[in-house]
Amino acid sequence: MTQFYIKEQKILLSVDCIIFGFEQNKLKVLIGKRKMDPGRGEWSLYGGFVRNDESVDDAADRTLHELTGMRNVYMRQVGAFGAIDRDPGERVVSVAYYALINVADYNTKLQAEHEVEWVDIESVPQMFSDHNAMILKARKMMQQKIKTEPISFQLLPQLFTLTQLQRLYEAVNGEEVDKRNFRKRIKEMDFIEKTELIDKVTSKRGAALYRFNKKMYKEDPNFKL
Amino acid sequence: MTQFYIKEQKILLSVDCIIFGFEQNKLKVLIGKRKMDPGRGEWSLYGGFVRNDESVDDAADRTLHELTGMRNVYMRQVGAFGAIDRDPGERVVSVAYYALINVADYNTKLQAEHEVEWVDIESVPQMFSDHNAMILKARKMMQQKIKTEPISFQLLPQLFTLTQLQRLYEAVNGEEVDKRNFRKRIKEMDFIEKTELIDKVTSKRGAALYRFNKKMYKEDPNFKL
């Protein structure tokens, strides 16, 4: 292949994944202790280098798959982090992505293998490099997104109760909402449909289970929270 | 320096600038004909490669300065564009930034030298590589931003009339707004202050000139449009 940009400097490019999950009414992030030098032992996001034969998005997918075994996960780019000395080892520019997964779908064997754990978004420890900034920005973007797009269902099981959904919103936004007003708004969205099924786990009385109807949403994508 | 990530592949990294301006009641973007192969002659954003001794943000600043001679310009990252074959020459990942400048501040000599021109955001031609996508995303992000932060003043002269400000909003959002309602909202923001000066250029009667008071804004940053 002809080389067009011969004089230019190449740079190491990585991706870092901010993996969000929802558990015990808390928004959580998946982090682990870094297993390579420099920075071995520090809390870190899971990441990887971008190869020449893959797009940056694909590198993020591959990295997420490596860690979780999951495919077709909802992922969005957070942005490029490019300070010269952000990585103490060498000059590395990193593109951060956030992913939303249903915690229950995450293979605990893989989790144990990689020694990663869920930590509450409200109490993320000090992390390697600029990973705290990445998490902060990812969370802000996700908060923005969840207001206008039905991404919450990525964090829940297929069937969920309205209380679960409400707790999720509260965890994401960091503030409580009124139950009746919340349910009123949900009722207006036809693509959040009530099933005949009842959840008897979280309450004695039992709560109706709901489901996100993707097809219906596409016909009438009016989401507003 | 110790090399930590020896086996990893390095990649060419560039920045591209989406430079927005406001002229004749239209939102415009600064573009030019590409002056290098491959793609010579195609419409293109102005860009440059990221060097190893500068942050990605700094590379964007440098690139913008190269083109416009301007410093301390409002710039925000749009995101990384990383498809493998996005550049027909070689594998290049690019980080896009949008910048807001006051068209009148732009040195016409530099503009002529670089042979760039302002084109209406509503009629951007087909562009090199993925530059159309970059412009689209930049515009969306800017539209979002202008609702909650006082960035409009970056696109206007220091002194401006309310009609100018209104036309700017209309151009950015692509739809007209009601004059009285618009002015009502402006009046609530004390940091948009009326001066004693009168603009006699755009109307016979003359229109009051306003100014953005940054200090006042910092004391009470309540911006909402």
Next chain:
DNA sequence: TCAAAAGTGTTAGATTTACACCCATGA
């Protein structure tokens, strides 16, 4: 029988939208 979560409507207040005419001036 009681603790715990599910479920359900109304009203006041705030915000948003629609809308039309007079003013000042230069050409």
Next chain:
DNA sequence: TCATGGGTGTAAATCTAACACTTTTGA
């Protein structure tokens, strides 16, 4: 004198926010 852009208020409609009690059932 008239064409052009500047400037101003009100009322209806919509949206948002606050608020409390009954139901079911397992322990």
